[in-house]
Amino acid sequence: MAKIGVFVCHCGENIASMVDTGNLVRSLSDHPGVEVCNEYKYFCSDPGQETVKRAIREHNLTGVVVAACSPRMHEQTFRKACAEAGLNPYMLELANIREQCSWVHSNKEQATGKAIEITRSLVEKVKRNNELKPISVPVTRRALVIGGGIAGIQAALDIASAGREVVLVEREPSIGGHMSQLSETFPTLDCSQCILTPRMVEAIQHPNIRVLTYSEVEEVVGYIGNFTVKVRNKARYVDIDKCTGCGDCIQKCPQKKIPSEFECGLGNRSAIYTPFAQAVPNKPVIDRNRCTYFKNGKCKICQKTCQIEHCIDFDMQDTYEEIEVGAIVVATGFQIQDTSVYGEYGYGKYKDVITGLQFERLASASGPTAGKILRPSDGKEPETVVFIQCAGSRDPSKGVKYCSKICCMYTAKHAMLYAHKHHHGNSQIFYMDIRAAGKGYDEFTRRAIEEDGAGYVRGRVSKVFQENGKLIVRGVDTLLGKPVEVAADMVVLATAMVPQPDAKEFAKRIGIGYDEYGFFNEAHLKLRPVETATAGIYLCGACQSPKDIPDTVAQASASAAKVLGLFSREQLEREPVVAAVTESTCAGCWGCVMACPYNAIEKQDIKDRNGKVIKQVASVNPGLCQGCGTCVTFCRSNSIDLAGFTEKQIFAEVMAL
Amino acid sequence: MGIQEQYRSEAASLLSSGEVKLVIGFGAGSTADRRRPLFARTGEEANRFVLDASCIANLSTYLLTEGLLSDGKKVGIFLKPDGIRSINILIAEAQLKPDQVVILGYAIENGQLTALEGRSVADFNGVNEKIRSLALPPAVQQDIERLEAMSPVERFQFWQDQFSKCIKCYACRQACPMCYCRRCIVDVNQPQWVNTSSHTLGNFEWNIVRAFHLAGRCAACGACDRACPVNIPLRLINARMGREVREAFDYFAGESTDQKPVLASFSKDDPETFIL
Ligand SMILES: Cc1cc2nc3c(=O)[nH]c(=O)nc-3n(C[C@H](O)[C@H](O)[C@H](O)COP(=O)(O)OP(=O)(O)OC[C@H]3O[C@@H](n4cnc5c(N)ncnc54)[C@H](O)[C@@H]3O)c2cc1C
Ligand code: SF4
Ligand code: SF4
Ligand code: SF4
Ligand code: SF4
Secondary structure (H helix, E strand, O other), X not given: OOOEEEEEEOOOHHHHOOOOHHHHHHHHHOOOOEXXXXXXXXXXXXXXXXXXXXXXXXHOOOEEEEEEOOHHHHHHHHHHHHHHOOOOHHHEEEEEOOOOOHHHOOOHHHHHHHHHHHHHHHHHHHHOOOOOOOEEEEOOOEEEXXXXXXXXXXXXXXXXHOOOEEEEEOOOXXXXXXHHHOOEEOOOOEEHHHHHHHHHHHHHHOOOEXXXXXXXXXXXXXXXXXXXXXXXXXXXXEOOOOOOOOOHHHHXXXXXXXXXXXXXXXXXXXXXXXXXXXXXXXXXXXXXXXXXXXXXXXXXXXXXHOOOOOOEOOOOOOEEEXXXXXXXXXXXXXXXXXXXXXXXXXXXXXXXXXXXXXXXXXXXXXXXXXXXXOOOOOOOOOOEEEEEEEEEOEOOOOOOOOOXXXXXXXXXXXXXXXXXXXXXXXXXXXXXXXXXXXXXXXXXXXXXXXXOOOEEEEOOEXXXXXXXXXXXXXXXXXXXXXXXXXXXXXXXXXXXXXXXXXXXXXXXXXXXXXXXXXXXXOOEOOOEOOEOOOOOEEEOHHHOOOXXXXXXXXXXXXXXXXXXXXXXXXXXXXXXXXXXXXXXXXXXXXXXXXXXXXXXXXXXXXXXXXXXXXXXXXXXXOOOOOOOOHHHHHOOOOOEEEOOOOHHHHHHHHHOX | OOHHHHHHHHHHHHHHOOOOOEEEEEEEOOOOXXXXXXXXXXXXHHOOOOOOOOOOOOHHHHHHOOOOOOOOOOXXXXXXXXXXXXXXXHHHOOOOOHHHEEEEEEEEEOOEEEEOOOOOHHHHHHHHHHHOOOOOOHHHHHHHHHHHOOOHHHHHHHHHHHHOOOXXXXXXXXXXXXXXXXXXXXXXXXXXXXOOOOOHHHHHHXXXXXXXXXXXXXXXXXXXXXXXXXXXXXXXXXXXXXXXXHHHHOOOOOOOOOOOOOOOOOOXXXXXXXXX
C-alpha cells in the first residue's frame, strides 16, 4: 500500500500569496494513498527538511511529494533528505507550484485549483515510482583540450598543475591563437607576446601536458569519464623530434612570396615555415600546396640544407591515434568576420583600408614593420587615421546582430598606440556608443580621449572612397546631426568576432550544441557557463561568445576547475534516468538509433541456444544515455521506456489531471 | 505468350532451380474479379498463378511473416510499382534484406498488364525515380480536393462520421506492410494509451495514431482502405500525411532503399533548438 507524504511549501510569500495552501492541504489530505499532508513556510530550510525526514520515519512513507519550486532548484535537497531518512531518493517528486503556478497567475482561486491538480498528478506518479540506484562509471583521469589559444593553454596548465594529464590539440603548426598576433593589450597595454610566450613555453615543457600541434580531432565517442578520441596528426614533413629549429631550411626555400596568415597578409613567408618567431614548438612545417617539390616534383632544397638526416621527409603521411580521456575542454576560439561584405568601406579595394587585426600586426614590435605604423600601400606614416567601430557587429542587415564586446576597447587601444608612435598624428573614431564595462576599462577609453587626443565621432560611415591620394571617409555625426567627411591616410575597421568557419560542423562531430551563429552553447548562461549540455564536455574562451583575454582566462580556469572536480573521484555516479529497450517487442527498425542525439543506442544480436542470430534489437548504453526521451517518443511499438519517467508514471500523471 | 504464362513459367523455374524457396503471387478468388494470395513452393504449384487486372493487392505484407526470411533464403514475389515502393521502405527500415527478394514486377494501366523489367531490388532504381511522379487514382484525387475545400469544422465532422463507423477490427493494420511491429501500440495495456472500446473517442485515438505512425512511410498501395470492412476512406488520410511530409521535408517515402526515416533523422542544416 502506498503511503505518500505531501509537503506544501509557502516559499515565504512566493507561493502562499497566490495559492491557498490551506485549501491545497485539505484537498490532498483526502486523496487516496496520502498518509500525511502539511504545510510550512520554507520546507527547504533545516527545520523544514527535518519535518519531512521525521514524517518518513514515523509514517513509514513509501513516497514523498514536495509541492514547492522547480526541481532544478531543490530536487537534490529533498532527495538527500529522503535518503537520510532511509527512503530511496528516487521516491521523491517535486510539484512545481511556484514557477508553473503562483508566479505566472494572478487569480488566486484558479491558481489554487491548478496547484491542486499539479500536486495530485505527482502523487499519482510517485505511487508508481521505482527505487533507482545511481549508475557508477569509472573515470579516465586525463583531459583533452581542443584549441591552443590562450583559453586552451590556460585550461591545460591549470589541469596539469593539479597533477592530471592533459592532451592539448591545436590544428595550426603553433599554439598561441590570436593572442600571439596582438601587439599590446588593453587595459594595461602590456605586450601580448611578452605575457603569452612564457605560458606557451610552460605548456610545452610541462611534464603532464602533451601538445599535439598541426593535429585535429576527427571523432569523439563515449561519454563522461570515458571518451575515446581519434586525433589526426597532419603530415608536417618535418620530424619534430629530430628538428633543432635552426631555421636554415626556411632561409633557403625558393618560395618566399607567400602571404603570411599570421601577418594577415602584410608580410610574406616561405613554403617551409614557422608561423612566427616565437612559435611553440619552434619547428617548421611544409605547406604542401605551395612547395615547389610537391607542385613540380623537383626542389627539395630544404632537405639538402638540413644538417640532420631524415629530418625533412617528403613521404610523411597523416597519422591517427586514439586517446582515452575522461573530460574534454573545447577552446577553439574565433575568427574575424570577412569584411568584404562591406563593399562601401573599400576593404580589399584600397590597400590602406585594413582590419583591426592587421593594425595589431603593424603595431607589433615583431610585425612586418617592426612596430612602426606605416601605410601598406606606400610605407609612409599616416597623418590621419580613421577607425570605424562596429564594422560588422550590431548590424543585423549585413553583419551580425550581437556586440563583439572587444572592439570599443581595442579601437581605443589602437588610437593610443598610434598616438604613442606618431605624436602629431590625428585619429578619428566613428562609433555607435562606447561600451567599456570592466575593471579599468572606462578609465582606459577616457585616457585615449583625454591624454592621447583620440577624436570620437558618434555616427555611422556610409562610404569610403579615394580622392587625390586620400581616403575620404563620409559619414554622419549624429550628435551634431551633420554629415562629415574626413580625409584619411589609413582606415581601420573594427571587424566583428565570429565563430570559426567550421564551428557548427565541429560541434556536431563532438556532440555539443551551438547557437544561431555557431558559438557553442553553455548548459546554463548564468549558473553553468562553462559546461555544455553533454556531460563531460566543457567550454572556454571565444568559442562560446566574443570575449577579451581577462574573460577568456577566467573561463579557462573555471573549466579546469570543473574538470578537476570530475577527476577528484575514481568512480562517477550518474543519474539513473536512462532508457531501456524491451527486447521482445522491439521491431529493429533503428528509428531510435538514428533519433538519439547522443548516439547512445546500439544494435544488439539476439541469439538462440545454438548461438544463431535470430533477430536484432536496439539496446541503450546507460553510460551514454542522457535520459532525454527522444527515443521513447519515436518508438512506434512502444518498446522503450525511461526509468524515472516510465509510461506508467506519465500516464497516471496525465490521467490525474 | 501473355504475362501470366510468362510469370508462371518464370516462377516455376525459380522454384525448381532452387533459387527461391517460395513465390508469393495471386490465385483465383471466390468471385470472378477477386484474387487471393497464392504461395507456391514447387514448380507445379506455380502453374496455378493468376495474373490479370484484378491483381491489385500489395503482397509485400506477406514477406514479413514471422520467421519466413530468417533462414536467409530468397523469396519471389509479384509486385506492382506501389508494392516495390513498400519494399524500399521496408528495406530502409531494416525489415528486409534486398538480396532476399526476387521481384516479378508488373504494372496495370487502363486494364492492360505490362511486365516490368528486372528481378532484383536494385534493378528497379529507374522505377524508383519515377515513383515521385506517380499520380493518385483520379477518384482519390477528387475526394482529396473535395475534402480540402471543406472548412475545418466540416472536415472534422466528416472524419467524426467516418471514424464513428470504425469497429476496431484492425484489418487496416493487418493489411498494411508498414504495420510490422510484433506488438502494436494499441495492444499495450500497461498503460492503456489507446482506448479499446469502439466509441468515437477510442476510434479517433486509434485512427490518429495510425495516421501518425504512417507519416512519411505510406506507399499509397491502398491495402488498408480496401481492407476496411466499414469503408472508411483511409487513403485520404495517408495522402494528406504524405503531402505534409513532402512539403515540410521534401521527403517522399519509398524513393530509395537507403532513405533515412523522415521522423528519425535530421539534416545538417536543421537548427538544434532541441538542445537547451
Ligand atoms: C584585433 C583584436 C585585438 C584584440 N585586442 C585585445 C586586447 O588588447 N586585450 C584583450 O584582452 N583581448 C583582445 N582581443 C581578444 C583576444 O584576441 C581574445 O580574447 C582571445 O584571443 C581569445 O582566446 P581563445 O583562446 O578563446 O581563442 P583563439 O585565440 O582564437 O584561439 C583558438 C585556438 O584554437 C585553435 N583551433 C580552432 N579550431 C580548432 C580545432 N577544430 N582543432 C584544434 N584547434 C583548433 C586555433 O587554431 C587557435 O589557435 C583582441 C582581438 C582582436 C581580434
Ligand atoms: S524504435 Fe522501437 S522498434 Fe524501432 S529499433 Fe528502436 S526500440 Fe526497436
Ligand atoms: S533517452 Fe535520449 S539519450 Fe537516452 S537513449 Fe533515448 S534518445 Fe538516446
Ligand atoms: S497505410 Fe495503407 S496505403 Fe499506406 S502502405 Fe499501409 S496499407 Fe498501404
Ligand atoms: S479496418 Fe476500418 S474498421 Fe477496422 S480498425 Fe481499421 S479503420 Fe477501423
